[in-house]
Amino acid sequence: MAGLGSSSSEMDLDRLNIEEYLTVESIRESPRKLHLRDLLDISPTLKEAAGAIVDDSFTRCFKSNPPEPWNWNVYLFPLWCLGVVIRYGILFPLRVTILAAGWIVFFSAFLPVHFLLGDHNKLRQKVERKLVEMICSVFVASWTGVIKYHGPRPSIRPQQVFVANHTSMIDFIILEQMTAFAVIMQKHPGWVGFIQKTILESVGCIWFNRTESKDREIVARKLREHTQGVDKNPVLIFPEGTCVNNHYTVMFKKGAFELGCAVCPVAIKYNKIFVDAFWNSKKQSFTMHLVQLMTSWAVVCDVWYLEPQYIRSGETPIEFAERVRDMISVRAGLKKVPWDGYLKYFRPSPKLIERKQQIFAESVLQRLEEK
Amino acid sequence: MGNASSMLTQYDIEEVQEHCHYLFSQQEIVALYNRFCQLDRSAKGFISSDEFLSIPEFSLNPLSQRLLKMVDGLNFKVFVAFLSAFSPLATVPQKIELIFKVYDVDGKGRVTFKDLMEVLGDLTGSFMSEEQREIVLSQVLKEAGYSRDSPLLLEDFMKVLCKPGVTMEVEVPVD
Numbered sequence: 045m046a047g048l049g050s051s052s053s054e055m056d057l058d059r060l061n062i063e064e065y066l067t068v069e070s071i072r073e074s075p076r077k078l079h080l081r082d083l084l085d086i087s088p089t090l091k092e093a094a095g096a097i098v099d100d101s102f103t104r105c106f107k108s109n110p111p112e113p114w115n116w117n118v119y120l121f122p123l124w125c126l127g128v129v130i131r132y133g134i135l136f137p138l139r140v141t142i143l144a145a146g147w148i149v150f151f152s153a154f155l156p157v158h159f160l161l162g163d164h165n166k167l168r169q170k171v172e173r174k175l176v177e178m179i180c181s182v183f184v185a186s187w188t189g190v191i192k193y194h195g196p197r198p199s200i201r202p203q204q205v206f207v208a209n210h211t212s213m214i215d216f217i218i219l220e221q222m223t224a225f226a227v228i229m230q231k232h233p234g235w236v237g238f239i240q241k242t243i244l245e246s247v248g249c250i251w252f253n254r255t256e257s258k259d260r261e262i263v264a265r266k267l268r269e270h271t272q273g274v275d276k277n278p279v280l281i282f283p284e285g286t287c288v289n290n291h292y293t294v295m296f297k298k299g300a301f302e303l304g305c306a307v308c309p310v311a312i313k314y315n316k317i318f319v320d321a322f323w324n325s326k327k328q329s330f331t332m333h334l335v336q337l338m339t340s341w342a343v344v345c346d347v348w349y350l351e352p353q354y355i356r357s358g359e360t361p362i363e364f365a366e367r368v369r370d371m372i373s374v375r376a377g378l379k380k381v382p383w384d385g386y387l388k389y390f391r392p393s394p395k396l397i398e399r400k401q402q403i404f405a406e407s408v409l410q411r412l413e414e415k
Numbered sequence: 416m417g418n419a420s421s422m423l424t425q426y427d428i429e430e431v432q433e434h435c436h437y438l439f440s441q442q443e444i445v446a447l448y449n450r451f452c453q454l455d456r457s458a459k460g461f462i463s464s465d466e467f468l469s470i471p472e473f474s475l476n477p478l479s480q481r482l483l484k485m486v487d488g489l490n491f492k493v494f495v496a497f498l499s500a501f502s503p504l505a506t507v508p509q510k511i512e513l514i515f516k517v518y519d520v521d522g523k524g525r526v527t528f529k530d531l532m533e534v535l536g537d538l539t540g541s542f543m544s545e546e547q548r549e550i551v552l553s554q555v556l557k558e559a560g561y562s563r564d565s566p567l568l569l570e571d572f573m574k575v576l577c578k579p580g581v582t583m584e585v586e587v588p589v590d
Contacts (some may be wrong), residue, residue: 081559083531083555084576085581086478087514087582089476090478090501090517090583091584091585093478094501095585096470096473096476097473098501099587100470101472391474397476397540398541398542401538401542408551412551
């Protein structure tokens with residue numbers, strides 16, 4: 045997707061929607077003679093800049109909206125205190141115990157199977173799949189997850205990928221408890237990275253590093269190989285590329301949509317009344333995020349498995365990606381914004397400024413010719 | 416006023432409102448404060464250039480570097496005063512004054528030919544050469560009765576831009 049010469053600090057973005065979204069400086073339609081005032085009047089550009097400072101649709105996608113405090117009077121406050129005691133004093137230790145017990149069972153079954161049976165042993169693959177699904181169920185239980193699945197469950201078939209909107213890494217756990225997906229994920233440091241390298245490799249997960257542009261080619265290749273395979277676990281991709289706050293969707297990366305196979309959309313919507321499941325990775329580590337979930341009452345969400353989509357003739361991968369994003373956004377009640385999620389980590393490419401500069405420069409030169 | 420992480424008191428709101436000549440309502444000032452705290456991620460009491468540039472729409476603006484010189488490091492009160500020129504209640508002269516300040520970014524009180532060249536350079540990038548910009552600017556200045564050797568003052572800007580005026584309004588989203 046990126047040009048060969050791009051440095052890691054700039055990104056070539058899918059330009060289709062961004063140009064429609066950014067307003068062009070208003071130049072009068074019919075070319076007229078150029079006056080001093082036309083050059084001094086930079087008000088449209090300043091207005092756009094101030095508009096962006098005051099509110100912009102990109103930052104809105106990553107805003108965690110804390111729920112309104114409701115414990116503000118004499119009888120609600122003690123109730124809330126009681127709630128805190130129950131959540132931190134009773135539920136949390138109980139959940140930690142469940143989680144610990146789950147891990148013990150998991151490792152006591154996983155380690156023997158992993159090391160004793162051969163690499164491509166069918167039994168081993170089946171057992172590891174079931175074990176991963178089991179540990180994910182344990183995780184979900186540890187937050188008292190109430191998850192409603194709608195639609196037909198994913199089946200293991202070749203030539204299909206699953207795409208879902210992304211709110212937190214728990215999306216993966218929620219989907220994984222139902223089906224052992226092979227997910228494509230950003231490499232994480234710490235204990236998460238450890239789990240990624242050891243356990244999740246066994247279900248066929250693929251890792252990459254956002255900041256390595258070469259990783260993209262490697263991932264694309266691995267992805268293609270995986271989808272050809274017959275009894276490999278179905279691939280799950282989060283095409284937004286980053287966690288968004290479950291009110292908006294950012295643009296989908298086209299990688300998942302140019303593989304020439306079926307794309308099965310999955311929409312996930314969390315109910316914020318119980319807990320805000322958005323993982324603001326800049327503000328919280330994943331461990332803190334899990335602790336926050338484990339000290340809340342419940343994680344309630346809906347998962348919709350939508351109808352598999354195929355690329356239509358004459359449709360580009362970007363258009364296909366947008367069409368699927370539309371389906372997911374409508375189903376989960378999310379608003380679409382035309383920004384690339386990676387703008388969280390990289391600056392926009394200067395090419396987009398150049399377009400505006402070009403329009404203005406041509407207009408000035410043209411009007412200079414007018415008498 | 417306290418640093419950005421403290422809550423805004425009624426006194427603070429009134430102080431900020433007075434400083435911006437009552438061009439924003441109290442609700443708008445509270446909304447701007449929430450926005451300020453959202454952008455000032457490390458709660459330093461001002462927004463750094465990097466934090467401004469993390470707004471993609473701002474980063475893509477041709478005048479972003481010039482504006483950064485004006486907004487980088489402002490505390491909340493001055494930040495609101497800067498934005499007050501974009502209020503629908505601001506008068507045309509107030510808006511023209513802001514445009515003048517963007518040109519005269521080093522605050523010397525006059526806009527030289529060099530300043531005009533810099534802004535035109537930001538707006539046209541590599542699509543016009545230095546010579547072309549010089550020719551264009553010299554020509555329009557001459558036609559308007561100015562010369563490239565004498566700098567423009569605020570009253571010159573007022574004269575050139577006041578008819579038919581400038582519209583430069585931004586709406587502050589109030590929850």
